[in-house]
Amino acid sequence: MSSVFKALSDPTRRRVLEMLRDGPKSAGELAGAFDVSKPTMSAHFAVLRDAGLVASEKDGKSVFYHLQMSVLEDALFGFAQTFGWERREDISTTGRPVLKEGKA
Amino acid sequence: MSSVFKALSDPTRRRVLEMLRDGPKSAGELAGAFDVSKPTMSAHFAVLRDAGLVASEKDGKSVFYHLQMSVLEDALFGFAQTFGWERREDISTTGRPVLKEGKA
DNA sequence: TCGACAATTAGCTAATTGTCTATTTATGAG
DNA sequence: CTCATAAATAGACAATTAGCTAATTGTCGA
Structure with missing residues (x-):
């Protein structure tokens, strides 16, 4: 939990996650979108991977990263539940959980 | 946003926030629940205050901290919305917003 | 095998963080 | 005014972080 936050x-790193919303991207493609060196981006990827927020797969010369939605979800909603918000699955229209007013 | 995360x-600090769920508490009362020095706790309070997550009021010799729910809510849900979750107000039973599947 | 390219690792610096003890500030009681 | 209590500030220190350049590793095409 701490590592995710x-x-x-x-x-x-938040922008990297957003870039991965719609599918995997290579390390180079991601790095190209930022104004820092590749090694610095590599370090950011490592932080995200260690937190479990992304996973990587090697394909030829490239490494592709993809979002681990469920980890993001569990951290965000798990913490929110502590404060009385409630995750809802029932009325979802898009397939992702819903957080609603809790009885907590 | 960064400062909140x-x-x-x-x-x-997460535990401090949880302790404040049910109402304000003094700095000493909060500090007493942890195994670190008062000045260390004071530094943690400052981080929470700078992020806007708590506010403080002085009452006599004591300082009372209380949660700023809306800041927590905006950070958590604001970020979640980026990933397609949707905040719902309509079906809430406890008065707090609901996060539901988005169309994003 | 050689060269180019993609990515990570190594090694460094500067800045930030979490922790401590000691000190200071502010309030209230006698 | 003086003392005790609550909290924050000051100053020190070790550990971590974000950033860089240079070097290394791995994979392909010629």
Whole structure:
């Protein structure tokens, strides 16, 4: 949990996650979108991977990263539940969980 | 946003927030629940205050902290919305927003 | 095998973090 | 005014972080 929030505390890393919303992208493709060196981006990827927020697969020369939605979901909603919000699955229209007012 | 996630990345600070769920508590009362020095706790309070997650009021010799629910809510749900979750207000039974499957 | 390319690792610096003890500030009681 | 209590500030220190350049590893095409 701490490692997830730590990972989310950097704007570059949050933007990487957003870039992965619609599918996997290579390390180079991701790095190209930011104004920092490749090794620096590689370190950011490592933080995200260690937090479990992304997973990587090697394909030829490239490494592709993809979002681990469920980890993001569990951290965000798991914490929110502590404060009385409630995850709802029942009325979902898009397939992702819903967080609703809890009885907590 | 970064400062909120940074604040949430420490377990001590998350527990402080949880302790404030049911109402304000003094700095001493909060500090007493943890196994670190008062000044260390004071630093944690400052991080939470700078992130906007808590506010403080002085009452006599004591300082009382209370949760700023809306800031927590906006950070958590604002970020979640980026990933297609949707905040719902309509079916809430406890008065807190609901996060549901988005069309995003 | 050689060269180019993609990505990570190594090694470094500067800045930030979490922790401590000691000190200071502010309030209230006698 | 003086003392005790609550909390924050100051100053020190070890550990971590984000960033860089340079070097290394792995994979392909010629």
